[in-house]
Amino acid sequence: MSLTMNSKSQALKTVHADPAFDEPFPFMRPTLPEISHVISEYQSAYRNGLLTNGGLVARLESAVAERLRVKHCVAVSSCTSGLMMVLRALGLQGEVLLPSFTFFATGHAVLWNGLKPVFADCETDTWNVSPADIERKITDATSAILAVHMYGNPCDVAALEGIAHRHHLKLIFDAAHGFGSEYRGVPIGSFGDAEVFSLSPTKLLVAGEGGLVATNDAKLATAVRAMRNYGDVGAYNPAWLGLNARMTEFNAALALSGLPLIDAKVQRRNHIARMYTDMLSCLPGIRFQKAHPGDTHPYKDYSVHVTPEIMGLTRDVLADSLRAQKIETKKYFHPPLHQQFLYSKFHEPGANDLAQTEYIADGILSLPIYESLPDETVFAIAQIFQRIVHSASDRKAS
DSSP states (O other): OOOOHHHEEEESSSSSSSSSSOBBOOOOOOOOOOOHHHHHHEEEEEEHHOOSSSSSHHHHHHHHHHTTTTEEEEESSOHHHHHHHHHTTTTSSEEEEESSSHHHHHHHHHHHTTOOEEEEEEEETTTTBHHHHHHHHHTTEEEEEEEEGGGGGGOOOHHHHHHHTTTOEEEEOOOOOOTEEEEEEEEEEEESSSSEEEEEESSSOOOSSEEEEEEEEEHHHHHHHHHHHHHHOOSSSOOSOHHHHHHHHHHHHHHHHGGGGGHHHHHHHHHHHHHHHHTTTTTTTTOOOOOOSSBBBBOEEEEEEOHHHHHHOOOHHHHHHHHHTOOOOBOOTTTTTSTTTEEEEGGGGGTTTOOOHHHHHEEEEEEEEOTTTOHHHHHHHHHHHHHHHHHHHHHHOO
């Protein structure tokens, strides 16, 4: 009988019969600025009737560009639309190299542009895309690299920029998770040809919905500004094939009000991450994402990796056991893109080994992390996690 079949029913008995929490414990809860501040910011836009892409959007773009130390910031409707427009504005053709271990919106931006995704393996320690595997898979048809700062953990930017330079490729970063990240002391946002952020409710900087394109390329910024408004630069004669990807003034007001909270959010999330790691590091079969000591990781998500042969539990059984205690978790990101319906046809198993990606994705589990999460609750979640694993280890030993 398999480990999964043996352990699932037993694992659910390893904790107290009564759940640890009276109600299902939420996986995430955004920390938002005071509504009075948001409304105060928004009132002028509401009164003058300029509700989209007006003065508040311009203020947000300026404030973010200053924080990220970039020349240009373009506010858009989402990170996905931002990626779609950047890829089109760069005039890419053929193949784009990207990690398979990522959220599917990364791949969607490639497919929407009629480009062929070529999947690269991830590193087993940082869980970011492997620069070595990227370089191995470059062909004459490759036009760009699309890397991802996984959970906000900065990629090996220097290695990727070196590869892009040597092979004359465009380099774009999906920085959906990355607001508040720093690479060797420099804010994520200024690297490659462009970096694109998400401002959805699960992120540190929240606009409700929205995205930001950060770049030092004036031509690229001009193109994206036009493309977010159907490609029209104002003459009712579109210069680009664009779409409606404008940001509303209310979204900008929310993000502007939340911008001063970012540093405290990063600090709090790092504190929670250290608590989890300190309490869980003694367990068998568990691994943690590695971050470079010179980088700032904002922990948009806090994820661990489970090796079932050592732990005595699969990731899925562990997740079920935590759910029985009304603790919600996520499997960010499983399955990887190359195993998903839309993308499997682009993967040739014999020609493209993604063993490390499959290993990480099969064992990944994300735990609750957000700024208002009390230390006592983090401690309780980690204790329950410990109890589940210890019970499985005891059974394995007996």
